[in-house]
Amino acid sequence: MNIKQLGWNAYFESHFELYRGQDLFPARVVRAGGGFYTLLGAEGEQTATLAGQVRHASTHDALPAVGDWVAIDSPLEGSIRIHGILPRQTAxxxxxxxxxxxxxxxxxxxxxxxxxxxxxxxxxxxxxxxxxxxxxxxxxxxxxxxxxxxxxxxxxxxxxxxxxxxxxxxxxxxxxxxxxxxxxxxxxxxxxxxxxxxxxxxxxxxxxxxxxxxxxxxxxxxxxxxxxxxxxxxxxxxxxxxxxxxxxxxxxxxxxxTPGLRELHLWGESEAGLASTFPEVVGFAAQCRFNDCQHEAEPDCGIRQALHEGTLDPARLESYLKQRAEIASSKMQHELAAQVAQKRKRKSPSRQGKRWRPEHGDGQ
Ligand SMILES: Nc1nc2c(ncn2[C@@H]2O[C@H](COP(=O)(O)OP(=O)(O)O)[C@@H](O)[C@H]2O)c(=O)[nH]1
Ligand SMILES: [Mg+2]
Ligand SMILES: [Zn+2]
Incomplete structure (x- = not known):
């Protein structure tokens, strides 16, 4: 199979430069579970495991996921290992x-x-x-x-x-x-x-x-x-x-x-995704007098005015606020986790990688 047929493009080609000259090849993850990855590439379907430096990645999102392009070692050898994940175009x-x-x-x-x-x-x-x-x-x-x-x-x-x-x-x-x-x-x-x-x-x-x-x-x-x-x-x-x-x-x-998600807790690096889902809410909020308006008791609140005039559906506002709170909470937890990891790293750099074992194949 030609890797272009698997979605390979100029973006991945340029990011693969890093691995050139190391006898590594690109392949795409089609399935992940139990520490094993099923890949498709120029050599067809192959099974691989993680090389040490990838296995010891400090975060979940640094592990290969379905759809990822990875750099693997020689398909001629018995056991193939994944040495790196190419930056994602979308995730x-x-x-x-x-x-x-x-x-x-x-x-x-x-x-x-x-x-x-x-x-x-x-x-x-x-x-x-x-x-x-x-x-x-x-x-x-x-x-x-x-x-x-x-x-x-x-x-x-x-x-x-x-x-x-x-x-x-x-x-x-x-x-x-x-x-x-x-x-x-x-x-x-x-x-x-x-x-x-x-x-x-x-x-x-x-x-x-x-x-x-x-x-x-x-x-x-x-x-x-x-x-x-x-x-x-x-x-x-x-x-x-x-x-x-x-x-x-x-x-x-x-x-x-994909299987159904039992729970979908929203994740957001920013509120850009949220704003795309709720353009009208964001539009009304832009008319509030205060930038940090909570839309509760402040004067000249664009949101409350829209609710009053019936141009904003209260169910949409509720949905927006709920999602926003969820994203803010996941962001806060993320920052806390990053701080804890940073502290640990400073304390005992040698133990890094042993503290957390990545969860493979949770089925979700
Ligand atoms: N009546 C009806 N049943 C459907 C339709 N599409 C899927 N199903 C049925 O819904 C059930 C779940 O379908 P499945 O494709 O496994 O759902 P998934 O969990 O989203 O992958 C199966 O019994 C399907 O036959 C449809 O358009 N109409
Ligand atoms: Mg299904
Ligand atoms: Zn307001």
Missing amino acids: LKRATVANRKGLAEKPGVPQVLAANVDIAMIVSGLNNDYNPRRIERYLTLVHESGATPIIVLNKSDLCPETQALRAEIESIAYGTPVLVTSAKRGEGLAELTPHLEAGKTLVLIGSSGAGKSTLLNRLACSDHQRTSEVSAAVGKGMHTTTHRELFPLPGGALVID
Whole structure:
């Protein structure tokens, strides 16, 4: 397989310079679990483990994630090792939360759900999964990642009021395309196919049961019909998804299927992702007299005026404030964690790397 078909581009080419002359080769992570990484590259599929310097990375997001480009040693030798991760063009990250088994060791450290994604399809069922507030959370996740979001309202066959719900989501999507599909019946898929460009990477995200894997199978099948090639994704995706995995479709697009997230705690380096999800809230807030207006009792508050005039939906404001508080809290935890790590480093530099063992393959 040609690595360009796997999404390799000039950005990665230039960052790979660092590894040239070291007998290292690029490959893309298609699956990660239990300390083993399944890679695709010029030599086809290979399994690799981490070289020491990567294994001892101090943070979760410094470990390879599905979609990452990594530098590996000679595929001719028995055991392949990953020596470095190329900088990510985009990364979908969520915050990890303190005191939860598996992810508890590093509160305040983001977890990379998928890397180097061009388009993120937010899949939501039009049945009881339907929840505009949850879609807003996924929108912030995607806007913050640098990928382009698309909203897919699936299971239209189960919903008698599809058009009304589509209009409701369009009214909060601010330009993000909203597509309606029935993966089961194969309806609405033609709207998706223009987004499946060869060499581009898509990720399917959303609740468990929304129909992500069924969609993937459908997309693989429609490709299959066009190209009359057998797709690796067909069949595999029929099972309940327990891990993230990248599938090259026969038509040339690369699709990452993900299991549903039990919890999506928002992570943000800035409030840019949030602002893209809630442009009208940010717009009204810009009219407040005070820059640090809390929109509570201050005079000339643009937010309260908009609420009063009915131009701002209170549910949107509530959703915005909740997300903002969550991002601020994850940011604060992150800063605290960084300070603690810094202190430890100063105390006993020799023990660095032994203190925290990275969590592999948590399945989420
Ligand atoms: N009625 C209906 N069922 C669907 C549709 N898409 C998926 N399903 C069903 O919903 C269930 C969950 O689908 P799956 O693709 O595994 O969801 P995932 O967890 O998001 O990957 C399966 O039983 C599918 O057959 C659809 O468009 N309509
Ligand atoms: Mg699935
Ligand atoms: Zn205000």
